[in-house]
Amino acid sequence: MIPALLSVAVLAAFALVALAATDAGAFERKPQKPAIVLAAFGTTEVEAVDSILNIQRKVQAAFPGYDVHLAFTSNIIRDIWHERANDAAFKKANPSLPPEIYEVNNALTVLAKIQENGARLVLVQSLHVSDGEEYTDLARLVEALDKYNTVKPVLKPFPWIGLGDPALGTGDGQPKFIDRAVKALASLAQQAKDSGSILVLMGHGNEHLTQKIYGKVEAALRKAYGPQIYIGTVESPPHAPDVVAAIQKAPGSPQSVLLAPFMVVAGDHARNDMAGPEDDSWASIFKAAGFTVNSHLMGLGSLDSWADIYVEHLKALEPEVKAKEAKDPNK
Numbered sequence: 001m002i003p004a005l006l007s008v009a010v011l012a013a014f015a016l017v018a019l020a021a022t023d024a025g026a027f028e029r030k031p032q033k034p035a036i037v038l039a040a041f042g043t044t045e046v047e048a049v050d051s052i053l054n055i056q057r058k059v060q061a062a063f064p065g066y067d068v069h070l071a072f073t074s075n076i077i078r079d080i081w082h083e084r085a086n087d088a089a090f091k092k093a094n095p096s097l098p099p100e101i102y103e104v105n106n107a108l109t110v111l112a113k114i115q116e117n118g119a120r121l122v123l124v125q126s127l128h129v130s131d132g133e134e135y136t137d138l139a140r141l142v143e144a145l146d147k148y149n150t151v152k153p154v155l156k157p158f159p160w161i162g163l164g165d166p167a168l169g170t171g172d173g174q175p176k177f178i179d180r181a182v183k184a185l186a187s188l189a190q191q192a193k194d195s196g197s198i199l200v201l202m203g204h205g206n207e208h209l210t211q212k213i214y215g216k217v218e219a220a221l222r223k224a225y226g227p228q229i230y231i232g233t234v235e236s237p238p239h240a241p242d243v244v245a246a247i248q249k250a251p252g253s254p255q256s257v258l259l260a261p262f263m264v265v266a267g268d269h270a271r272n273d274m275a276g277p278e279d280d281s282w283a284s285i286f287k288a289a290g291f292t293v294n295s296h297l298m299g300l301g302s303l304d305s306w307a308d309i310y311v312e313h314l315k316a317l318e319p320e321v322k323a324k325e326a327k328d329p330n331k
Helices: 002-022 046-062 075-084 088-093 107-117 133-147 175-184 186-194 213-225 240-249 268-274 282-288 304-327
Strands: 035-040 067-072 121-126 160-164 198-203 229-233 256-261 292-295
Touching: 035 046, 035 107, 046 067, 046 304, 067 075, 067 107, 107 121, 107 133, 121 133, 121 304, 133 160, 160 304, 175 186, 175 213, 175 304, 186 198, 186 213, 186 256, 198 213, 198 240, 198 268, 198 282, 213 229, 229 240, 240 282, 256 268, 256 282, 268 282, 282 292
Parallel strands: 035 067, 035 121, 121 160, 198 229, 198 256, 256 292
Antiparallel strands: none
């Protein structure tokens, strides 16, 4: 554990040095509000950004005493936005995008800026659906920063920091939040029912971590809305052909499918892997199997009821972190 902590501490130190040298004007050092960092995987799709911004708006409304920052955990996505920051034509064509999107950093850099700026109480909220690889890495970062001590305790850089759970909770999910997710998807389930379609949700999945949560959500959705609901994933089984096979085994299944992302944003996975024209997209695979296919290109974050789940996680986290502050003799 110690080498890992030292490595994070070194990275944080380098980040602070780099910021002082290259970005000193972005954050003035003065007394600051407590801070919230919303850490999402991110997206490069302009239309999908609003799913993240909707969550940010909901959090800002629920926590008016906090500065709310965004972080993207994907290196590739951040690099693309940083390139677009210098693309005048792109920015002119997309005037509604806030400057923060072009400047988005990873969670470590955002936290380094917040610390350098003087904020001490920090709530980090995962915007992931479940505790897959991206959430796990974020949790390890926050844990390391929380445990990073200094010779003089009063100089501890992150004395009061904590991490909010992903939407469905940790482990195999928490029944309370699975139920919240099911209720958030009520309108989509009704849309499929009204059109006489099977609802097929495409989750991300994880090739490194086994996640049973998708099966639990599928079972809960079927209990609430009927049997014609399936969840598959991109990175791990069940893949699209597995879902097709399962549907074909079910007697009396409709021959129409409504595809929708079980992801915070309707980004590249939704627009290409799910709804794209390529032969290996989910839409093409279902069409080749004889189904009529419609695609719903809206991320979960666009649903206020889903965004509220993250607000609830933050409301549970806040008193835990404030309790650390209250007990800290060095504050």
